[in-house]
Amino acid sequence: MSVKKERGSGLPYLGDDVLFKIFVKCHPKTVGKLRALSKFWSKRMTGKLLVEQNWKENKDCDVSVVVGYGYTPYADKTHWCVGVNADNGEEIALQPPVKLVEYGYFVIISSDRGNMFIRCSETGEVVKVIVWNPVTQAVVEIEDQARSYWGYSVSVYAFGYLDESWEYRIVYLYKKLYQDSSINWIMWNSIHRCWNHFGEYQTNIRKVGPTSVVVKGVIYWIGWCGFFNLQLTHVVAFSLDDASFFEDPIPAKNLLSFHSICSLNKGLGFIAYQDVGLDREVSVWSLSVNEEKKFVWEKTIYISSFGIPYSPNILKGLDIISVLDTRSTATGSMSKEQKL
Known part of the structure; x- marks a missing residue:
C-alpha cells in the first residue's frame, strides 16, 4: 500500500497537528536546523504559536554553553568570542557578526537566553547596535539611540526578555547632566522592531550602571550619588513589561x-x-x-x-x-x- 506524500516535501504526509506536537518538544537547535532545510520546512517552523510553545517546553533546560569575551590578539580581530561547553570544557568556535578592521571596536553590553546585545563599529566611525544569536548566527540591527545624545552624562543601554515570553526589549537611559532630577528612557521591542515607548523617571540618583542584570523581565542597575558620583547608594530596577521604575537604598x-x-x-x-x-x-x-x-x-x-x-x-x-x-x-x- 502506497504512502501519500505531501507535494514538494518528499516526506510522508503528517498532519499539522501531529507535526506541531512533535516539534514543540524538540530542542530549539533541532527546530532551527529543520527550518533551514527548505521552504516547506521553513514555513512549518516559523509559526508564532510553535515558537512560543517550543520556548516554554525548553526554557528550563540546563544551559550548556558559557560565552566569554575579551581583548583579541592583535593579528586576529575576528575571534573575540569563545564558546565553552560547561559539561566537558570543550571550546566552541563562534563566528562574530562583524569583521573588525583597524580602529574597529565592540562592546558586549549584556546577554539573555543565549542572545548577545552588542554595540560595535567595524571601522571606528559608523556605530551599530545589534542583537546576535551565536548559535543560529541571526542578527537584528537596531537604530543606535546613543548617537542622538552624544556627550550626555548618563548614556546606558540594557537588554532582556520579558518573563515567560519569547519577546525581548531594549531600554536606553539618558541624562544630560548628573544634577538633573530625572532620567529619560526609550524602549524598543522585538515585536514591532522600533523605538515606540518613552518616558521620564524622577529620582535623586545621579547616575546608574554601567553593568545591568536582567531577572524575570526586570533589569537592575546600581545607582550612584555622593562625592563625584562615586558612592553607590541604591539598587535601581526597571520592569520591561510595564515600563515602571523602582529603587531601594543599599543597607550601609x-x-x-x-x-x-x-x-x-x-x-x-x-x-x-x-x-x-x-x-x-x-x-x-x-x-x-x-x-x-x-x-x-x-x-x-x-x-x-x-x-x-x-x-x-x-x-x-x-x-x-x-x-x-x-x-x-x-x-x-x-x-x-x-x-x-
Whole structure:
C-alpha cells in the first residue's frame, strides 16, 4: 500500500497537528536546523504559536554553553568570542557578526537566553547596535539611540526578555547632566522592531550602571550619588513589561570597598568585597523584592583569606564564584584557580 506524500516535501504526509506536537518538544537547535532545510520546512517552523510553545517546553533546560569575551590578539580581530561547553570544557568556535578592521571596536553590553546585545563599529566611525544569536548566527540591527545624545552624562543601554515570553526589549537611559532630577528612557521591542515607548523617571540618583542584570523581565542597575558620583547608594530596577521604575537604598552594613551585581540562584545577587592586607573578604547577598517593591537582603556566602587580582563574579547558572589566585614568591609566581 502506497504512502501519500505531501507535494514538494518528499516526506510522508503528517498532519499539522501531529507535526506541531512533535516539534514543540524538540530542542530549539533541532527546530532551527529543520527550518533551514527548505521552504516547506521553513514555513512549518516559523509559526508564532510553535515558537512560543517550543520556548516554554525548553526554557528550563540546563544551559550548556558559557560565552566569554575579551581583548583579541592583535593579528586576529575576528575571534573575540569563545564558546565553552560547561559539561566537558570543550571550546566552541563562534563566528562574530562583524569583521573588525583597524580602529574597529565592540562592546558586549549584556546577554539573555543565549542572545548577545552588542554595540560595535567595524571601522571606528559608523556605530551599530545589534542583537546576535551565536548559535543560529541571526542578527537584528537596531537604530543606535546613543548617537542622538552624544556627550550626555548618563548614556546606558540594557537588554532582556520579558518573563515567560519569547519577546525581548531594549531600554536606553539618558541624562544630560548628573544634577538633573530625572532620567529619560526609550524602549524598543522585538515585536514591532522600533523605538515606540518613552518616558521620564524622577529620582535623586545621579547616575546608574554601567553593568545591568536582567531577572524575570526586570533589569537592575546600581545607582550612584555622593562625592563625584562615586558612592553607590541604591539598587535601581526597571520592569520591561510595564515600563515602571523602582529603587531601594543599599543597607550601609552591606557596603564595603568594591561592589557589583550578578545573577544568582535565578535571582539577583549583590557582591561586596574589600582588601584586608594581602587578602580579600567577599560577601554575597541574595536579593528578592517584596510586595512593597522593597529589597529583602539575605546573606548567602562569606569568604575570606584569599587573594585575587580582579573583581570576583558569579557564573550565571552555576552559582559558584570562580577566582584566580595569583601570588609571587621568592621561587617564582603561582597561579591557582579556586572554585568556591
